[in-house]
Amino acid sequence: MDAFFSAAWDVMSSDSTYLNTALFAAFLAFAASGEWVAERAGTLNISVEGMLLAGAFTSAVGFDITGSIAIGMASGLVGGLVIAGIQAEMSHRLAADQFVVGLTLNILVFGLAGFLDNEIQPETKLAHRFDIPLLSDLPLIGQALFGQRWPFYILYVLLPFTWWLVFRTRWGLELRAAGENPQSADVSGINVNRRRRQSIYYAGFTAGLGGGFLILAQIGQFEDSHVGGRGFIAIAAVIFGGWTLRGTIAGCVLFAFALASRLSIQGLGYDVNSELLQSAPFVVTILGMAIFAHRVRPPASLAQPFVRGLK
Amino acid sequence: MTGEEFVSAGAGEALASPAPAVRLSGITKRFGSVVACDEVDLALERGRIHGILGENGAGKSTLMKILIGLVLPDAGSISIDGVHQQIHDPLVAADLGIGMVHQHFSLVEPLTVWENVTLGEVGRLDPESVRNRVGEIAEQYGLVIDPDARVGDLTAGLRQRVEIIKCLRRDPSIVIFDEPTSVLTPEESVQLFDSLRNVVAAEGRTVVLVSHKLDEVLHATDDIAIMRQGSVVDRQSAAETDAPSLARAMVGREVSLRSERAALGLLDDELAAARMNQATMNRADPILRVRNVSASGAGGVTLLNDLSLDLAPGEIVGIAGVEGNGQRHLSDLLSSLLPLAEGSVEMNGQTIPTGRSGAMARAGIAVIPEDRHDSGIVLEMTVAENLVLFDQSRVARHRMLDRGELDNFAREVIKKFSIACTGPDAPMWALSGGNQQRVVLARELAKRPQVLVAAQPTRGLDVGAIEYMGERLEEAAGDGVGVLLISSELEEILDLSHRILVMHSGRVAGEMGRADVDIERLGLLMGGAVA
Known part of the structure; x- marks a missing residue:
């Protein structure tokens, strides 16, 4: 038991744990913030996984062509938005089942990205680090929160902006209504499926940025296995957070911490079965869901397609 | 068709007066094989309260949904203030000044009152001005409400208030109330009808009250159109008619005193007492005994508290x-x-788990x-399937459904209970x-x-x-x-x-x-x- 606590202490007091937690959490938060918007509007958007991977690939290609990190990030949007477009139009215009569409897209993107990666083999590098004066000198969390590569700081704008969009604009009000009670929203004169499509595009937008972040601020090289199910962890974070943005971010941080501890434990030289460690973040996710998920209330019409007409 | 004689009556009236606020001509709507509206003609005048009376399924709600753009008619035309209009969307109806207070509320429960009120409007979201406007309307029509309350926490009466405010905020010239009192207490209903009068008297709006309650229509409206099986079968003036004649027109036959009183919501002490005196039960041994039962729900709320009762055959x-x-x-x-x-529940002396x-x-x-x-x-599911939902023994052979037997059984029941439908497979x-x-x-x-x-x-x-x-x-x-x-x-x-x-x-x-x-x-x- 002592060994466990000393290991835990080592992990907790290691700068690299915090740095990695912040990195992993940032990637999850890019994905989860848009996913949260989509779910508030009533879509359980499982193609976020595919959006992340597509965004990562297009941003790698964008950087390879131009050599510019900024353009690389912007090209990430292309991948995210293309997948969002297919998901949105298929599930909320053609009324195809959102899960079938999402699953298909995830498989499609995975195959396509692997194939194109072999064909194109985009060369990428990481954006430069940018220390925010004073704040980055804080102990433990200073470097983690304020000493990152610059795409990281997009989150500091994106998250408040997302909150503002959903709770302070008419668009946000209407998409919340569409997610809670589409019949009422429709009767009130709101185009429910258009709001739902738009919210999926927003998810594509943030996931596209997330893909760019992964390549240009976290890993530095495209690999089709790098997203590796973290789109689903982002979905879990939204559920864990009880469909609030604050809770969603907390979920991202918790799950990211589990991912980061794994690296730290190995980095610090502890001998723990690595397959077991690999599964740790997912175990934490499941535990987190088991403990918290039943206490929260999802949007009343989450994952229910809306068709106009008499009930 | 009973509707046809009315077509001529409606047309004759139109010649006498200028263009009415709303004119519906030949409105027809089918859902599958069911005709919800059958060539309905109806004119609604400004500054009056129009009652639309009919039994459930008479087509009243469908007709109103057509007017509000929620349902597209198969045939017929609508003119507003004498101008022909295509209302294919609630937004179009709103632009034309038609507002509806819905039977099943059009509110989003997790949102606040003001958020619900502004839902469906356009332009920048300005919470302060919406809140103020809610206050103004509340004062003007006596519909007091807290704009920051969550709609899900409100009682049915207050929710309807929100619904009315939401409707009036757009300053509609035509306001439709669909079965407004079905969820209200009697006091709340009286309040509603008071504000209804205000809405008409103060601004000369056209109000439509859709209902199946005779007294409500009789007391709260000026003109009454009676619908039956998708057609307008009669029109009466509220001042010149009475409940029995409305009831006759609505059901197409004399209704018994009992259901008429039920429809009127009247309570006649003397008659009730008389009826009760006629039958004195000689009580047999109870078949069902409920003994001192208590139960509580989520959070320890008491649902049943030491309840006992007996029931004899x-x-x-x-x-x-x-x-x-x-x-x-x-x-x-x-x-x-x-x-x-x-506690326990006993049938024939046997305790039932x-x-x-x-x-x-x-x-x-x-x-x-x-x-x-x-x-x-x-x-x-179909009528036949619903009839055997819990017990298939009489229509099953070797634990397999016998379609022919099911069909026969369903036909028999449909006939015996006079169920109006197209058949067992409806x-x-x-x-x-x-x-x-x-x-x-x-x-x-x-x-x-x-x-x-x-x-x-x-x-x-x-x-x-x-x-x-x-x-x-x-x-x-x-x-x-x-x-x-x-x-x-x-x-x-x-x-x-x-x-x-x-x-x-x-x-x-x-x-x-x-x-x-x-x-x-x-x-x-x-x-x-x-x-």
């Missing part, structure tokens, strides 16, 4: 009380849905559930509320139960269907079935019951026989006063 026991005092849980208990903390699925039904208790859509029927959703309820009744009686629990059996039904249900319950009692009638309609209880129990706070607050009903005591018991 052939007896109709009415459970009266203000809704929400445990009546629903009593019916849940007898549907095997509620496990008990204390509570909360075990199907145990009550096997012991001979049939239930007409309170919410038929929720737990009585499956809307997407989908349940295509039936009107009254006919859906007949399917439930037929199915429950087919079990040959010893006890029949009827929970709010006439809710949302029209005069004819209410009358029918009452007759069937009395007939069942005549056949020796013990009937437990749970109803929030006091008139229904007084009309049918041999004995009346009043529920309050999850227990039986008092009991009285048919012969010695004291209305005042009844009221006190219902209100929770010791009497």
Whole structure:
């Protein structure tokens, strides 16, 4: 038991744990913030996984062509938005089942990205680090929160902006209504499926940025296995957070911490079965869901397609 | 077709006056094989309150949904202020100044009052100005409400208030109320009709009141159009008509005094007492005994509190009380849905395990559930399938459904219970509320139960269907079935019951026989006063 606590202490007091937690959490938060918007509007958007991977690939290609990190990030949007477009139009215009569409897209993107990666083999590098004066000198969390590569700081704008969009604009009000009670929203004169499509595009937008972040601020090289199910962890974070943005971010941080501890434990030289460690973040996710998920209330019409007409 | 003679009457009127606020011509709408609106012609004048009266399924709601752009008509045209219009969307209707206060609310519960009020408007979201406007309207029409309250926390009456404010905020010239009092208390209804008058008197709007309650239409409106089976069959002036003649026009035949009174919502002490005196029960041994039952729900809320009752064969026991005092849980208990903390339920002296699925039904208790859509029927399945939903034995061979047998059985029941539908294969959703309820009744009686629990059996039904249900319950009692009638309609209880129990706070607050009903005591018991 002592060994466990000393290991835990080592992990907790290691700068690299915090740095990695912040990195992993940032990637999850890019994905989860848009996913949260989509779910508030009533879509359980499982193609976020595919959006992340597509965004990562297009941003790698964008950087390879131009050599510019900024353009690389912007090209990430292309991948995210293309997948969002297919998901949105298929599930909320053609009324195809959102899960079938999402699953298909995830498989499609995975195959396509692997194939194109072999064909194109985009060369990428990481954006430069940018220390925010004073704040980055804080102990433990200073470097983690304020000493990152610059795409990281997009989150500091994106998250408040997302909150503002959903709770302070008419668009946000209407998409919340569409997610809670589409019949009422429709009767009130709101185009429910258009709001739902738009919210999926927003998810594509943030996931596209997330893909760019992964390549240009976290890993530095495209690999089709790098997203590796973290789109689903982002979905879990939204559920864990009880469909609030604050809770969603907390979920991202918790799950990211589990991912980061794994690296730290190995980095610090502890001998723990690595397959077991690999599964740790997912175990934490499941535990987190088991403990918290039943206490929260999802949007009343989450994952229910809306068709106009008499009930 | 009865509608046709009315076409000419409507056309004649149009010549006499300038363009009405709304003119509907030849509006027809079919849902599958059901004709909801059959060439309806109707003119609505400015500055008046128009009543549209009809039984459930007469086509009133569909007609209004067409006017508001929620349903597209198959044929016919609409003119607003004499100008022909295509209303294919609620937004178009809103632009034309048509607003509707919906029967089933169009509110989003997790949102606040002001958020709901502004929902569907355009332009920048300005919470402060919306809140102010809510306050102004509230003051102007006496509809006081807290703009920051969550709609999900409000009572039905207050929700409707939000709905009305939402509608009036757009300053509509035509306001439609669809069954506005179905969720209101009598006091709330009176308040509603007061503000309705204000809306018309102050601004010369056109108000349409859709209802199946005779007294409501009679007292709150100026002109009354009566619909039956998708057509407007008659028009009467509220000042010159009376309830019986409206009732005749609505059902197309004389209705019995009982259901007419039920429709009117009137209570006639003398008559009720007379009816109760005529039958004095010689009480047989009880078949159902509920002994000191208590149950609590989530968070330790007391649902039933030391409740006891007996029911004898052939007896109709009415459970009266203000809704929400445990009546629903009593019916849940007898549907095997509620496990008990204390007490027991006995049938013929045998204790029945509570909360075990199907145990009550096997012991001979049939239930007409309170919410038929929720737990009585499956809307997407056919009439025949719904009839054998819980017991397929009579239509099955070697545990396989025999389609031919099912068909015969269903035809027989449809005929016996006069269920209006296109046949055994008609989908349940295509039936009107009254006919859906007949399917439930037929199915429950087919079990040959010893006890029949009827929970709010006439809710949302029209005069004819209410009358029918009452007759069937009395007939069942005549056949020796013990009937437990749970109803929030006091008139229904007084009309049918041999004995009346009043529920309050999850227990039986008092009991009285048919012969010695004291209305005042009844009221006190219902209100929770010791009497």
